[in-house]
Amino acid sequence: MDLDDTDRALLRALAQDASVSAGALARRFGLSQPTAWRRVRRLEEAGILAGRRLDLDPAALGFGVTVFLGVKLAARGRVSLEDFERAITAIPEVQAVHHVLGRYDYRLRVVARDLSDFERVLRRRIMTLPAVGEIEANVLLSEERRPGPLG
Amino acid sequence: MDLDDTDRALLRALAQDASVSAGALARRFGLSQPTAWRRVRRLEEAGILAGRRLDLDPAALGFGVTVFLGVKLAARGRVSLEDFERAITAIPEVQAVHHVLGRYDYRLRVVARDLSDFERVLRRRIMTLPAVGEIEANVLLSEERRPGPLG
DNA sequence: CTTGAAAAGAACTGCCT
DNA sequence: AGGCAGTTCTTTTCAAG
Numbered sequence: 001m002d003l004d005d006t007d008r009a010l011l012r013a014l015a016q017d018a019s020v021s022a023g024a025l026a027r028r029f030g031l032s033q034p035t036a037w038r039r040v041r042r043l044e045e046a047g048i049l050a051g052r053r054l055d056l057d058p059a060a061l062g063f064g065v066t067v068f069l070g071v072k073l074a075a076r077g078r079v080s081l082e083d084f085e086r087a088i089t090a091i092p093e094v095q096a097v098h099h100v101l102g103r104y105d106y107r108l109r110v111v112a113r114d115l116s117d118f119e120r121v122l123r124r125r126i127m128t129l130p131a132v133g134e135i136e137a138n139v140l141l142s143e144e145r146r147p148g149p150l151g
Numbered sequence: 152m153d154l155d156d157t158d159r160a161l162l163r164a165l166a167q168d169a170s171v172s173a174g175a176l177a178r179r180f181g182l183s184q185p186t187a188w189r190r191v192r193r194l195e196e197a198g199i200l201a202g203r204r205l206d207l208d209p210a211a212l213g214f215g216v217t218v219f220l221g222v223k224l225a226a227r228g229r230v231s232l233e234d235f236e237r238a239i240t241a242i243p244e245v246q247a248v249h250h251v252l253g254r255y256d257y258r259l260r261v262v263a264r265d266l267s268d269f270e271r272v273l274r275r276r277i278m279t280l281p282a283v284g285e286i287e288a289n290v291l292l293s294e295e296r297r298p299g300p301l302g
Numbered sequence: 303c304t305t306g307a308a309a310a311g312a313a314c315t316g317c318c319t
Numbered sequence: 320a321g322g323c324a325g326t327t328c329t330t331t332t333c334a335a336g
Contacts, residue, residue: 003212015204015205018202018204018205021328021329022331023328023329023330032304032305033330034304034306034331034332035303035304035305037329041331046211048207048208048211048212049205049206049207049208050206050207050208050211051168051170051205052170053204053205053206054162054165054200054203055201055203055204056199056200056201057201058299060152060197060199061154061300061301061302062302063300068251070289085295089297092300093300095296095299096294096296097294097295098219098291098293098294099291099292100219100292101289101292102288102289102290103287107219107289111299111300137253138251138254138255138258139251139252139253140250141249141250141251141252142250143250144236144240144248145246145247146243147207147246148207148209148214148243148245149243149262151212172311172312173313174311174312174313182322183321183322183323184322185313185314185315185321185323186320186321186322188314189314189320189321303336306336307332307333308333308334309330309331309333310330310331311328311330312327312328312329313327313328314325314326314328315327316326317322317323318321318323318324319321319322319323
């Protein structure tokens, strides 16, 4: 699909706050309300706007520690990949599982209440998985998300 | 703030699709529309529900490649951190900048149209930054996001 | 491709249990 | 805290310029 400047402006505005109404977007960008609404729906139908997700604050829920883990499997193969994915997805503290190419096989985003809680998750839940080999950890200090390029 | 099972059920439902209405949530969980709405607003006021974000599909926008970069700065110090953050945030292909502790100083999420486009971003935009030292790259094959623990 | 109207539905408020 | 009834605002569709 082909995006014009207006589509990009709408996406940028919605990327900041997905709860703004079509009417508010229309006023902001000099469109009529149905036009703004149609454009947003077109973006949804094209699959560009895949959905709306909650932005949950883990700290407000009592999870003050976020750690990125790089995991290298000890034995590779189709079976161990599927086993690992099934086992790792069952751990509630794991927020994201990225299958990647490079020095590691998986990158995980893990949250925990504090560092000693993280140690428990790491030692009892993750390091005990049979296929796990080398692990690297990065503790998150601060993060900034950006809209990314829009075509 | 203290969450009960109903709050967690609401958060789980909204985490999957943030566009479901309070009325639909109410019907789903046996509440009245105002009650469901009030609970959601309470979660917003408590800062747990920090906002609603778009789920954009980079592939549908023509960005088929996602790479995670670990970046170690050559010279550390307050000045180089701020310089690096300012410079890296100006690159549109950079979707996320995570300041982390560990083997790397920053973890970046970068999208590109294809691998040769990624090579351009890496060589012309990222490796040319003065403070950059060691870089590690992981190419994303597939990802799965999960709601994460809810208290 | 746009406007304007109208029906449906969602958000929000006050009052009551 | 939860529900009912009502008002206001958005969304969504449709007829027409």
